[in-house]
Amino acid sequence: MSEELKQPIKEASAAASTASSVKSFLAGGFGGMASVMVGQPFDLVKVRLQTSEGIYKNTLDCFKQIIKKDGVLGLYRGMATPLFSITPIFAVSFWSYDLGKKIVYAARSKDTPADAPLSLAEVTFAGAFSAVPTTLFMAPSERVKVLMQIQGQGGEAKYKGPLDVVRQLYKEGGVRSIFRGTGATLLRDSPGSAAYFVAYELVKKALTPAGARPEDISPGAVLFAGGMAGVAMWTIAIPPDVLKSRLQSAPAGTYSGLLDCARKTIAADGASALFRGLGPAMLRAFPANAATFLGVEYSRKALDLLF
Numbered sequence: 428m429s430e431e432l433k434q435p436i437k438e439a440s441a442a443a444s445t446a447s448s449v450k451s452f453l454a455g456g457f458g459g460m461a462s463v464m465v466g467q468p469f470d471l472v473k474v475r476l477q478t479s480e481g482i483y484k485n486t487l488d489c490f491k492q493i494i495k496k497d498g499v500l501g502l503y504r505g506m507a508t509p510l511f512s513i514t515p516i517f518a519v520s521f522w523s524y525d526l527g528k529k530i531v532y533a534a535r536s537k538d539t540p541a542d543a544p545l546s547l548a549e550v551t552f553a554g555a556f557s558a559v560p561t562t563l564f565m566a567p568s569e570r571v572k573v574l575m576q577i578q579g580q581g582g583e584a585k586y587k588g589p590l591d592v593v594r595q596l597y598k599e600g601g602v603r604s605i606f607r608g609t610g611a612t613l614l615r616d617s618p619g620s621a622a623y624f625v626a627y628e629l630v631k632k633a634l635t636p637a638g639a640r641p642e643d644i645s646p647g648a649v650l651f652a653g654g655m656a657g658v659a660m661w662t663i664a665i666p667p668d669v670l671k672s673r674l675q676s677a678p679a680g681t682y683s684g685l686l687d688c689a690r691k692t693i694a695a696d697g698a699s700a701l702f703r704g705l706g707p708a709m710l711r712a713f714p715a716n717a718a719t720f721l722g723v724e725y726s727r728k729a730l731d732l733l734f
Contacts (some may be wrong), residue, residue, distance in 0.1 A: 447625070450727055455518040463513050477672040477704040507588070508568060516565050523558075552621075567605045569671065571596075573675045618663055621665035622656075622664075624656070626656040661705075661708045665701070669703055673688055713724075
């Protein structure tokens with residue numbers, strides 16, 4: 428093929444790749460909004476169980492106490508932070524997953540057919556890779572969210588809102604304080620994201636009728652595959668999530684690092700403390716992530732019609 432013909436093909440391919448990345452970013456944002464709206468009450472309860480000592484008997488008691496004190500709207504305490512931060516975070520996550528898949532395609536041998544589906548190992552890599560850029564946004568967002576969520580358990584509220592949290596954290600310890608828990612966030616999200624996307628792709632493939640494309644499965648199948656993806660992620664993500672919540676909510680100097688947090692947590696409360704909050708996390712995992720993937724899949728289809 429002559430160079431004159433190759434150049435337009437390369438340009439068209441680059442344009443298609445850019446469009447795909449933009450669509451993944453926007454669709455991920457829509458999925459993030461859906462996730463927050465559905466999952467916020469469960470996430471609030473999870474964080475309070477992970478960071479409190481002796482206040483709540485169990486998941487149900489935590490729900491009851493929050494509603495009794497603050498009403499049903501109390502279950503959405505701290506939602507402003509994840510709504511405005513998780514939306515772009517999910518956008519980055521799905522964009523990063525798309526980028527991870529492109530890296531895999533670029534690394535394949537020339538003998539591999541261009542339309543060959545990704546292997547399990549390749550999806551695992553792309554999923555784990557997606558957590559790396561996402562953590563840069565996720566860690567400070569989680570820090571602010573956790574501090575907002577643990578307010579109201581006793582005493583006066585320390586923070587007026589998310590921006591006040593950022594202001595006070597910066598005043599107390601600079602940028603480092605805002606990003607406390609970044610290592611724990613990556614430890615949670617890298618294997619968690621691998622499990623997340625692998626589970627979704629596997630379940631979606633299993634639910635695809637013979638002769639049909641995975642992209643054309645029913646909304647019910649998308650909901651089920653997305654829900655199972657969330658369950659898969661949180662099955663392995665709870666221990667590092669507990670450590671992350673404790674690191675991010677504790678006063679400065681309580682822990683010297685992630686390993687110190689793990690050591691002190693186990694010494695004080697036993698290994699079972701690493702699974703505190705598992706109940707609400709699993710209750711949240713299915714509906715929140717079912718909503719996420721439904722939002723992603725159908726917003727992506729709408730975007731495909733636009734460009």
